[in-house]
Amino acid sequence: MSPRLVLVGPPGAGKTTVGRLLAQRWSTSFVDTDDLVQAEVGKSVQQIFIDDGEPGFRLVERAVVSQALSSHDGVLALGGGAVLDEQTRADLHTLPVVWLEASVADLAARVGMNRDRPLLLGNVRAQLTTLLADRADLYREVARWSVDTAGRSADQVADAVEETINADAHAGGSS
Incomplete structure (x- = not known):
């Protein structure tokens, strides 16, 4: 068993919100x-x-992500830093992964001063700029598709994810 779809991206990209919408649309779990x-x-x-x-967080995250990738068959949203783990990246290579892309400005507006995001405390824009510089290539490496979230509502991003996957399937790609 493996996930129907895995969402990756930085904090504030909309993985949880879009993932819930897609799971609801597809009558599956999130x-x-x-x-x-x-x-x-x-x-x-x-x-x-x-x-x-x-x-300590990454150690627990690695175990949890590994278990979820092998046992969950719905929509799965990974924590923004899960792709930092080499084994997680290897595990994702055969799965349907969408990278939700967003600019630093959009991410900063979405996360603001959210204390539930410990890596973003302090200068949020500077932290996000560094985070994206460190992780963009990793998101690109694991993702089969990418969807730009700029200027889109969560529903519009979910629509774009579906359109991207469907277009690839119709073009003969695997999904």
Whole structure:
């Protein structure tokens, strides 16, 4: 069993919101791996970062993502940094992955000063600029498709994801 669709992208790209919409449209389940990490540890993502640091969070995230990729058959949203793990990237290569792209300006407007995003505390725009510079190639590496979220509502992004996947399927690509 493997996910019907995996969404990747930076914090604020809309993975959770769009993932829920797609799961609802397709009458399937939705899982956000950040929620699974919180359930596994019994703490918020922010508290895990405070108590265990980013390495502690990434260790739990890796195990949770591996399990979700092998057992979940609906729509799966990965935490923004899940692609930092080499094994996760390898696991994603055969799966239907969409990268939700967004500009720093759009991401900053969406996440604002959200304290639930511990990697973005402080100068949000600077943090996002660095994060995108570090991760864009990784998102590109694992994604079969990419969808630009700029200027689109969550419903419009979900429409674009469906159109992109369907166009590829009709063109003879695998989905």
